[in-house]
Amino acid sequence: MKQKLSRSLFLIPALALLSIFVVYPVVNTLYLSFLSPEGKFVFLSNYADLLTRREIINPRGFARGFAFGALPHNLLWTLIHLPLTVFFGLLLAVILRHVKGGVIIKSVIFLGMVTPMIIGGVLLRFIFDGRAGIVPVVLSIFNVAPRTLTAHPDTALIALILGSVWIWAGFSMVLYSAGLETIPKELYEAAQIDGATPRHIFFKITIPMLKPITTVVVTMTLLWNLRIFDIVYAATMGGPGGATNVLALQMFFYAFRRLEFNSAAVVATILMLLAMVAATPMIRSAWRESR
Amino acid sequence: MAEVLLKGVTKKFGNFVAVDKLDLTINDGEFTVLVGPSGCGKTTTLRMIAGLEEITSGDIYIGDRLVNDIPPKDRDIAMVFQNYALYPHMDVYNNMAFGLKLRKTPKQEINRRVKEAAELLGITEKLKSKPRQLSGGQRQRVALGRAIVREPKVFLFDEPLSNLDAKLRVAMRAELQELHQKLKTTSIYVTHDQVEAMTLGQRVAVMNKAVLHQYDPPQQLYDYPIDQFVAGFIGSPAMNFFNARLTSESGILYVENRGFKLALPDRNQRIEYDSEDVVLGIRPEDLHGPVDSDDNDVIAVRVKVVEPLGDEIQIYADCSGQELVASLNPRQQIRVGDTIKLRVAMDYMHLFDPHSGRTIR
Numbered sequence: 001m002k003q004k005l006s007r008s009l010f011l012i013p014a015l016a017l018l019s020i021f022v023v024y025p026v027v028n029t030l031y032l033s034f035l036s037p038e039g040k041f042v043f044l045s046n047y048a049d050l051l052t053r054r055e056i057i058n059p060r061g062f063a064r065g066f067a068f069g070a071l072p073h074n075l076l077w078t079l080i081h082l083p084l085t086v087f088f089g090l091l092l093a094v095i096l097r098h099v100k101g102g103v104i105i106k107s108v109i110f111l112g113m114v115t116p117m118i119i120g121g122v123l124l125r126f127i128f129d130g131r132a133g134i135v136p137v138v139l140s141i142f143n144v145a146p147r148t149l150t151a152h153p154d155t156a157l158i159a160l161i162l163g164s165v166w167i168w169a170g171f172s173m174v175l176y177s178a179g180l181e182t183i184p185k186e187l188y189e190a191a192q193i194d195g196a197t198p199r200h201i202f203f204k205i206t207i208p209m210l211k212p213i214t215t216v217v218v219t220m221t222l223l224w225n226l227r228i229f230d231i232v233y234a235a236t237m238g239g240p241g242g243a244t245n246v247l248a249l250q251m252f253f254y255a256f257r258r259l260e261f262n263s264a265a266v267v268a269t270i271l272m273l274l275a276m277v278a279a280t281p282m283i284r285s286a287w288r289e290s291r
Numbered sequence: 292m293a294e295v296l297l298k299g300v301t302k303k304f305g306n307f308v309a310v311d312k313l314d315l316t317i318n319d320g321e322f323t324v325l326v327g328p329s330g331c332g333k334t335t336t337l338r339m340i341a342g343l344e345e346i347t348s349g350d351i352y353i354g355d356r357l358v359n360d361i362p363p364k365d366r367d368i369a370m371v372f373q374n375y376a377l378y379p380h381m382d383v384y385n386n387m388a389f390g391l392k393l394r395k396t397p398k399q400e401i402n403r404r405v406k407e408a409a410e411l412l413g414i415t416e417k418l419k420s421k422p423r424q425l426s427g428g429q430r431q432r433v434a435l436g437r438a439i440v441r442e443p444k445v446f447l448f449d450e451p452l453s454n455l456d457a458k459l460r461v462a463m464r465a466e467l468q469e470l471h472q473k474l475k476t477t478s479i480y481v482t483h484d485q486v487e488a489m490t491l492g493q494r495v496a497v498m499n500k501a502v503l504h505q506y507d508p509p510q511q512l513y514d515y516p517i518d519q520f521v522a523g524f525i526g527s528p529a530m531n532f533f534n535a536r537l538t539s540e541s542g543i544l545y546v547e548n549r550g551f552k553l554a555l556p557d558r559n560q561r562i563e564y565d566s567e568d569v570v571l572g573i574r575p576e577d578l579h580g581p582v583d584s585d586d587n588d589v590i591a592v593r594v595k596v597v598e599p600l601g602d603e604i605q606i607y608a609d610c611s612g613q614e615l616v617a618s619l620n621p622r623q624q625i626r627v628g629d630t631i632k633l634r635v636a637m638d639y640m641h642l643f644d645p646h647s648g649r650t651i652r
Contacts, residue, residue: 186376189343194390194437195364204389208380 026272032265046266055242055250056267066153066243070250071270077161077246078225084165085221086214089172093180094206096173106177110170117167121234124163125150135159150236153243160244164231168224172217179213180206215285222278226271247271293354293367293444293477294319295340300349302335309335311501312349317494322471322478324492326485327524331498333481334449340479341447342366353445369438370447374454375430377422377437383409384418387436401440408436411470428459435467439474448480452487464490485525489513497521514639519648522572522641528605528616533571534645537564546571546642550611551590556637564644564651572641575605578617581631588637592617594629 036042050056051071058069068076092109096102112120127133128149136146149159183206191201229248232238238245238253247267255264295317302310310332317323325333338344340351342363351358358366369390377386384405391401409415412432422430431451438446451467452460468491471478482488488495489509496506497520505517509525516522522530535548544555544562546569553571555562582589592608592615603618606625617633625631642651 184374184376186372186374187378189341189363190370190372190376190437191378191389192343193341193363193368193370194441195393196389200393205378208378211380 029265029268029272032262033269035262037260037262046262047270050263050266055245055253056247058242066157067241067245069242070245070247070267073157073244073246074226074228076157077164077228078222080158080161081165081168081225082218082221084162085168085172086217088165088169089217090176090210092169092173093176094202097177097180106170106173110174112167113170113174115167117230118234120164120167121231124160124167124231125235127163128159150244151240153240156236156240156243160232160235163235164228167231168221172221175213175217176210179210183209212285215282219279219282223275226275226278294352295445295477295479296350296352297336297340298350298352300336300339300351301347302332302339302344303347308501310339313503315496315503315506317477317479320475320477322480322491322493324480324482324488324495325498326482326488326492326495327498329483330500332501333483333496333498336498337370337447337449337479337481340445341368341370367444368447369441369443369445370449371431371434371438371451373450375422375434377430377433379422382419382421383414383425383433383436386422386433387440390437390441404440404442405436408439411439411473412436427455428463431455431463435470439470444477446476446478448478450482451480453482453484460487467491485527489525497524499524516641516650518650519570519572519643522643522650526574528575528618530572530574530641531615532643533573533610533613535569535571537567537569545587546640548611550613552587553590553635553637553640554587556640558638559642562642562651564642566644568645569651570643570645572643573635574639575616575618577636577639578615578619578633579636580617580619580633581623581625582634584632584634586634588635589632590635591630591632594625594627594631597625597627 033046034041034043036046054060054069056069057071058067061068061072067073092106096106099105115123128135130136130146130148130151133148135149136144140146149155187205187209188201191205196204227248228246229252232244232246232249233252236244238249248271251264251267251271254260254267295315297313297315300310300313300315301308313332313336315323315336325336327333335344339346340353342358342361346359353366353368378389381389387405387408388401391404396404405418406415409418412435414429414432414436417425417429417433422433425433431454434451448467452463455463464487480487480491482491488497489512492509494506494508495512497504497512499520505512505521507515512521512525516525519532523532533548533550535546538545538547538552544560546553546555580589590610592606592610594606594608596607598605598607599621602621604621604623604625606617606619608615608617608631619625619633643649644651
């Protein structure tokens, strides 16, 4: 009994830090999202109000073209960015594994990851610029008139999403590269003797063996897609006409431009709930492993 | 089933010669063991037969077919790996069925073969388990099962028992033997453990430093080693070696050094050898005693260490400056520090050329 007590004493510092810096802000944000600007408890009516606002969901945008609103933008971001990142990361990891100088190429690709995202955003702005950028130049080969892609509502979001694939692919590539090293050589040899072609080996051995890595990559990418802020902030500030607006940026606008802290708290809570859903598979697999 | 034939097979890694001009014939249905210290080229040889390693020069035949350029999957072989190499994401059934599925074997046939193999190996209840839920011995059985269901012409084993604990290893050794008696498939087994080699192999190929030294049935290796390396490698504890000279006295040949003078047995009285320096080899189990005698087959030794093993005692002793091990009858008192006399079973002694290491007959 005494031992149990002294053991739990050691937990107190960590628990205290967690309570102050995690639990309290979360609970407080949640509480704030239930209050009206005047401080009255209105429960979910803030949510009902917010989800009908044009900057969050814009039903008319779906018929007319961008902007769709921050929430659909985040979803679209995920829908395009997630599969491309997983695909390119795996592809690069597999291809560069046996290439001479692959390590150097991988390091260069990984640079996108270590660059601060705010700089990534500035870079994207340059890359897509009509006069200075490389992408319009390349497109002009295919007879596409050069224009600043981030400045037009119909191309701005897609440009940023594809640009963010370039920034983020290094992450999944590095994870997959490490994952590939952990697959024992004998498995490939056993499969070879069993009669597997390279295609069989890739789909029946490599991909299933990388499943834990894929879980991590998918979860981390999902979370990144939900949190996306700095790239958009630096590249377009959500424009033109809200065409690249995302939830985190909108939260920032609510809190520090319009000073609507309750609305910001609502967006924060929605983001938190989405993030919890996204993180479930990883938490579950970590749980399984620890048991 | 098929014969496996290696003709002048050589493997080089850069400048390093891993296997040097190896000639080896493994008869149809035979269980051959490749044995040798680590780095001797035995595993490389096995991997070349499997097709996992390219041959630098020479030819390998499986059956009547030259397989030099045939990929592993078309060689009709199955291999059991040291660390089992089971697919961790598949259950036992699918691990065993994987190769058959890839070969488009009909489903019923796969089912039948997997069930049969599982029964043979006693893992029927484990068919739905994942490899990580199994013990080492069970994993090894699954690896065996994966090889069996393929019904290949040749089984290749790469140190399959070395990851098991001692007791299980002995049990699995017996099972492997039994399995071979049932299936009668040509088998090539690589190990560094000479006990495994002796017990499993119908013929054993002893390799060292990329070269094949001797390829014979186990008893032949033990009784008639072709050179000093094989003599020292086969047998546990290892054979004792003494530098000595051949001398002749009143028509009888002796082998002697500072510590002993032993008369050669009749069969060795006429040997063809043109030097007088020899290495005398005596197995620990060919020393008996202690005796109270000064016959010309007795040596005196000073006991340094006594290891009682129950069924025998091993003594480590000093014989005029040279180390000696003897396995003696346990029902006697021998104390450290004693000087005792041991009778050498001279009929079973071996003489080697100290320069070439070849056995002198």
